[in-house]
Amino acid sequence: MPSPKALLNAAKIRASKELGQNFLSDPSSAELIVRKSSLSPEDVVLEIGAGLGALTIPLSRSVKKVYAVEKDRRLATVLNGELIKNDIYNVEIFHQDILKTDMTALSALDKGKIIVIGNLPYNISSQILIHLVKSREAIERTIIMLQKELAHRIAAPSGGRNYGRLSVIIQYCSQVKTIADIKASQFFPRPKVDSRILEIHFMKTLPFPVANEKTLFQVVAAAFGKRRKTLKNALSKSCLPANPDTIATVLEIAGIDGTRRAETLSVEEFVRLTDAFLTQMPSLTSD
Ligand code: SAM
Numbered sequence: 001m002p003s004p005k006a007l008l009n010a011a012k013i014r015a016s017k018e019l020g021q022n023f024l025s026d027p028s029s030a031e032l033i034v035r036k037s038s039l040s041p042e043d044v045v046l047e048i049g050a051g052l053g054a055l056t057i058p059l060s061r062s063v064k065k066v067y068a069v070e071k072d073r074r075l076a077t078v079l080n081g082e083l084i085k086n087d088i089y090n091v092e093i094f095h096q097d098i099l100k101t102d103m104t105a106l107s108a109l110d111k112g113k114i115i116v117i118g119n120l121p122y123n124i125s126s127q128i129l130i131h132l133v134k135s136r137e138a139i140e141r142t143i144i145m146l147q148k149e150l151a152h153r154i155a156a157p158s159g160g161r162n163y164g165r166l167s168v169i170i171q172y173c174s175q176v177k178t179i180a181d182i183k184a185s186q187f188f189p190r191p192k193v194d195s196r197i198l199e200i201h202f203m204k205t206l207p208f209p210v211a212n213e214k215t216l217f218q219v220v221a222a223a224f225g226k227r228r229k230t231l232k233n234a235l236s237k238s239c240l241p242a243n244p245d246t247i248a249t250v251l252e253i254a255g256i257d258g259t260r261r262a263e264t265l266s267v268e269e270f271v272r273l274t275d276a277f278l279t280q281m282p283s284l285t286s287d
Helices: 004-010 027-036 056-060 073-085 103-109 122-134 148-155 165-173 213-225 231-236 244-254 267-280
Strands: 044-048 065-070 091-095 114-119 139-147 174-182 195-202
Touching (some): 027 056, 027 174, 044 056, 065 073, 148 165, 148 174, 213 231, 213 267
Parallel strands (some): 044 065, 114 139
Antiparallel strands (some): 139 195
């Protein structure tokens, strides 16, 4: 496959920073992702941000079908041309926003779970991760490349400054494994930071299931909204519709000291806190 620089020049396209366009220029990284994904010819893959096809093309040779989602119409057109040139007919390009892509509907097309793979656009990686968590019933597993710093945050243990909203949400429902690190020099244009490939395996049985996940996500967001404040202050000043007395009761029921900070709470404690909120404020579950 031609280099991304050559493809962009030929199509007179300038890579867009807003769309996080840093294309894999070293085929060995794409091959590594495909190899480590343990794919079989029966698998159906959803690729996030297919770009110029650095991953799409090797993926298409290992699986039954690739749904390639790409927001940039210019790139979708180039990709379509590359697929035709390479006689590849098992890739369906969706010119759309991954955040608006209904993964459950896509998985239903082939009556099975999909494997989600992608070199994520860095500026919306966190939103994509939340979208994956919410769609996880449709997903077998996920192999994604993201900024190393975000990968650290996802896997961070409680108690440190890297531990935050995303760490709790991902660790609540999945197991995360580091596959490899990829140097910034392997992309065009070259990004400022290195990347990491992660495998995220969504657990079928959760160690600490919460009564209502939507409320858990709200409580976690509220607690980390003012992460330098104590938990009781952060929760009182958040958009949760709870007054200080209710918050004190909730913290007592959960057995959590309100003078602690959000970053010291384990996933299990966040689940306890959420369940305690639900006993006092059942209306939190409604939209
Ligand atoms: N997969 C290609 C590669 O590895 O060379 C491109 C990866 S590049 C880091 C991210 C890609 O995601 C870009 O092609 C970009 O246009 C696309 N993208 C950005 N925002 C998107 C969105 N909301 N939905 C779908 N694709 C998006």
